[in-house]
Amino acid sequence: MNATIVEAVNDALHTEMAADERVLVFGEDVARSGGVFRATEGLMEEFGNDRVVDTPLSEIAIIGSATGLAMYGYRPVAEIQFSGFLPPAFDQLVSNASRMRWRTRGEFTASMVARMPYGAGVRALEHHSESMEGSYAHIPGLKVVIPSTPSDTKGLLTAAIRDPDPVLFMEPKRIYRSFREEVPEGDYEVPLGEAAVREEGEDVTVVSWGSMMPMAEEAAANVEADVELVDLRTISPMDSETVVESVKKTGRAVVVHEGPRTGGVGSDVVARINDEALMYLEAPVERVTGFDTQVPMLSMEDFYFPNPPRIAAGIERALDV
Amino acid sequence: MTDRQRTDLTPPEPESYGGPVEYLSQDDLRVPTHQLVTPDGEYDESSIPDLDDEAFRDLYRWMVSDRVFNRRMVKIQRRGELGTFGTTRGQEASIVGSAYTIAPDDWMYLGRAWTAMFMRGVPMRDMILFWRGIEESQQSFAEHNSQVAIAVGAHLPLAAGTAWGMDIRDADEITMAYLGDGATSTGVVHEGLNLAGALEVPALFFCQNNQYAISMPFSEQTGANTIAQKALGYGIDAIRVDGQDVLAVYDAVMEARERVKRGEPVFIESVTYRLDAHTTSDDPHRYRTEEEEQAWEENDPIERYRSFLESEGLWDDIDHDAIVEEINDEFDAALAAANDFAERDVSEMFAHVYEELPPELRRQLTEFEQFLEEHPEAYDYIDQRPKG
Numbered sequence: 001m002n003a004t005i006v007e008a009v010n011d012a013l014h015t016e017m018a019a020d021e022r023v024l025v026f027g028e029d030v031a032r033s034g035g036v037f038r039a040t041e042g043l044m045e046e047f048g049n050d051r052v053v054d055t056p057l058s059e060i061a062i063i064g065s066a067t068g069l070a071m072y073g074y075r076p077v078a079e080i081q082f083s084g085f086l087p088p089a090f091d092q093l094v095s096n097a098s099r100m101r102w103r104t105r106g107e108f109t110a111s112m113v114a115r116m117p118y119g120a121g122v123r124a125l126e127h128h129s130e131s132m133e134g135s136y137a138h139i140p141g142l143k144v145v146i147p148s149t150p151s152d153t154k155g156l157l158t159a160a161i162r163d164p165d166p167v168l169f170m171e172p173k174r175i176y177r178s179f180r181e182e183v184p185e186g187d188y189e190v191p192l193g194e195a196a197v198r199e200e201g202e203d204v205t206v207v208s209w210g211s212m213m214p215m216a217e218e219a220a221a222n223v224e225a226d227v228e229l230v231d232l233r234t235i236s237p238m239d240s241e242t243v244v245e246s247v248k249k250t251g252r253a254v255v256v257h258e259g260p261r262t263g264g265v266g267s268d269v270v271a272r273i274n275d276e277a278l279m280y281l282e283a284p285v286e287r288v289t290g291f292d293t294q295v296p297m298l299s300m301e302d303f304y305f306p307n308p309p310r311i312a313a314g315i316e317r318a319l320d321v
Numbered sequence: 322m323t324d325r326q327r328t329d330l331t332p333p334e335p336e337s338y339g340g341p342v343e344y345l346s347q348d349d350l351r352v353p354t355h356q357l358v359t360p361d362g363e364y365d366e367s368s369i370p371d372l373d374d375e376a377f378r379d380l381y382r383w384m385v386s387d388r389v390f391n392r393r394m395v396k397i398q399r400r401g402e403l404g405t406f407g408t409t410r411g412q413e414a415s416i417v418g419s420a421y422t423i424a425p426d427d428w429m430y431l432g433r434a435w436t437a438m439f440m441r442g443v444p445m446r447d448m449i450l451f452w453r454g455i456e457e458s459q460q461s462f463a464e465h466n467s468q469v470a471i472a473v474g475a476h477l478p479l480a481a482g483t484a485w486g487m488d489i490r491d492a493d494e495i496t497m498a499y500l501g502d503g504a505t506s507t508g509v510v511h512e513g514l515n516l517a518g519a520l521e522v523p524a525l526f527f528c529q530n531n532q533y534a535i536s537m538p539f540s541e542q543t544g545a546n547t548i549a550q551k552a553l554g555y556g557i558d559a560i561r562v563d564g565q566d567v568l569a570v571y572d573a574v575m576e577a578r579e580r581v582k583r584g585e586p587v588f589i590e591s592v593t594y595r596l597d598a599h600t601t602s603d604d605p606h607r608y609r610t611e612e613e614e615q616a617w618e619e620n621d622p623i624e625r626y627r628s629f630l631e632s633e634g635l636w637d638d639i640d641h642d643a644i645v646e647e648i649n650d651e652f653d654a655a656l657a658a659a660n661d662f663a664e665r666d667v668s669e670m671f672a673h674v675y676e677e678l679p680p681e682l683r684r685q686l687t688e689f690e691q692f693l694e695e696h697p698e699a700y701d702y703i704d705q706r707p708k709g
Contacts, residue, residue: 028534028535028537029535029536029537032536032607032608033535033536033607033608034607036535036602036603054536054537054541056503056506056534056537056541056542056543057473057503057504057506057507057534057537057542058506058507058508059507060507060508061506061508084472085472085473088475088507088508088509123404123405123454123706123709124404124405124454125404125405125451125452125454125471126471126472127471127472128471261685262681291670291671291682291685291686291689292674292681292682292685293670293671293674293682294674296454296456296670297454297455297456298404298453298454298706298709299453299454299455299456299665299705299706299707299709300454300456300665300667300669300670300705301454302702302703302704302705303667303670303689303703303705304670307699307702307703308702309696309698309699309701309702310692310696310699313692313696
């Protein structure tokens with residue numbers, strides 16, 4: 001099947017709902033309207049209004065009830081319409097979903113997925129453009145996954161739905177429809193917690209994820225260096241090994257992410273490289289990130305997130321050229 | 322803070338004992354809907370608000386202004402000159418009738434009610450800038466003690482807080498917060514209302530129940546029969562009003578305002594209808610019928626008010642076409658001014674994060690400015706969109 005990222009989301013939901021009747025899909029405008037990005041289109045028609053449900057407007061109730069349903073044995077896939085609207089439900093993630101297993105010593109778990117489009121670049125007003133994976137990765141017990149390709153989207157979402165722990169599945173909405181690729185039909189799983197080496201190279205490692213991956217690829221193609229490109233895919237728990245092994249080989253690294261620099265996931269990638277591969281480094285690890293500002297509204301948002309020239313400049317700094 | 326009599330903390334004594342368990346049920350509530358002019362244009366002269374002819378004409382003008390503004394905004398959005406836009410068509414009486422009561426020193430938190438901003442002096446240009454995603458528009462709103470809440474419902478505790486300040490200062494102004502039916506499903510709305518009710522602050526909550534939160538109809542948004550009744554849970558008195566009847570809305574809000582100024586918050590549910598899509602990115606025919614829309618088209622608030630003006634003999638003094646032309650001219654001028662809004666420097670993105678730029682943020686700005694100077698090719702990826 002040739003699909004975009006958003007179509008791959010839809011396909012994964014269709015496939016898992018057909019395979020497992022415990023899987024429920026709910027959120028704001030997901031059923032009748034098929035979701036504001038059409039990610040859940042056709043699900044209500046196929047699986048009925050008991051399993052595909054439009055909820056009242058409340059992120060707290062969506063995340064909290066997903067946790068309760070999961071404790072009771074369902075496999076909820078809740079949609080938060082825009083990640084900028086998740087913050088009210090942060091409490092439910094921190095205080096309930098992420099610690100249900102720990103609290104009950106494994107008697108109850110919150111095997112649930114909260115899907116949400118994230119990131120800038122869709123010409124929006126406030127609260128529609130944030131990349132706050134750093135804040136979510138800071139929650140113990142919660143998994144944070146960000147795909148960057150259609151086939152990974154299908155495989156990772158499938159794995160997230162089947163995962164025994166709560167997963168925050170952040171979808172790069174700027175590239176929801178920007179390209180297509182072949183996506184396996186039917187049952188297809190990509191394991192969580194494993195980074196992917198997209199391009200092998202000898203000179204410098206570039207680590208990125210989600211909507212920054214196409215930017216990083218473009219930058220890698222434009223520099224005079226043999227770049228090894230690592231797509232982190234699962235932000236938490238992070239696959240340090242793949243990153244560290246790559247850096248041991250190249251001796252240089254750049255981390256690229258869209259969210260704010262301070263407290264960003266990039267800081268953690270740098271720390272892990274320092275922990276495991278400091279003596280292999282030939283230059284300080286570079287970070288190319290969003291700024292420590294609010295994401296501007298649509299007029300100036302392009303200034304906010306990394307672009308290929310900024311990433312290329314970061315790669316060149318890491319190469320000391 | 323409050324002069325409400327506190328109940329003492331002794332155990333309650335039941336009025337009687339024995340008998341079956343009794344429910345407290347919404348079905349026992351009588352929730353009247355205030356209406357002064359019927360959809361057929363009938364009214365009782367004695368209950369019409371005591372306004373002068375100028376004010377009656379003014380209400381009409383503002384409603385037409387709202388409709389023309391919305392029409393023009395959709396048009397320029399279709400031409401690619403706005404990011405997106407959510408119209409208020411169908412809600413003109415609800416918006417104008419309520420905002421007409423607002424005094425210059427009042428504070429206002431807005432939901433879907435753009436014309437309320439204009440009625441307090443915000444230039445039309447700045448609403449165009451807002452939908453083009455230019456931050457300075459919100460500075461203009463703030464200069465008029467107003468702001469727009471994009472995070473649905475999140476402003477209610479803010480409204481409770483400013484009203485609390487007004488109460489402490491014994492100020493003459495009130496805080497008015499607009500919200501929608503969807504917002505009443507969020508926790509934050511109820512926490513804001515509860516605080517306002519507990520502290521008895523001068524806040525007026527005006528909920529436009531336009532029947533839809535994007536695709537979710539009100540009937541599925543909540544198990545409650547009305548929104549108005551929800552206020553009772555917080556000890557706040559409520560009014561339910563026909564939001565297609567501008568005089569009823571005005572009357573209800575004026576009445577509420579007096580009570581609010583005495584330190585008792587009031588919640589108003591204005592029953593109206595969002596005739597257009599949620600925003601220009603939405604297609605309502607995925608979730609509602611044309612028959613339903615048609616029924617509300619026929620419940621047009623402007624037409625109803627016109628028939629009132631005709632009955633009162635005020636219509637002859639109104640030149641509808643001239644009003645439309647005036648608003649169109651105003652919009653043209655606002656659009657030209659918005660188009661002239663100067664391109665902003667990259668430092669604007671860093672301004673106002675804090676009062677003072679911290680060293681790390683200053684470093685990020687300096688580095689970025691230097692980068693842009695050395696790498697003009699970066700502008701292949703950066704488009705400052707003056708038109709959204």
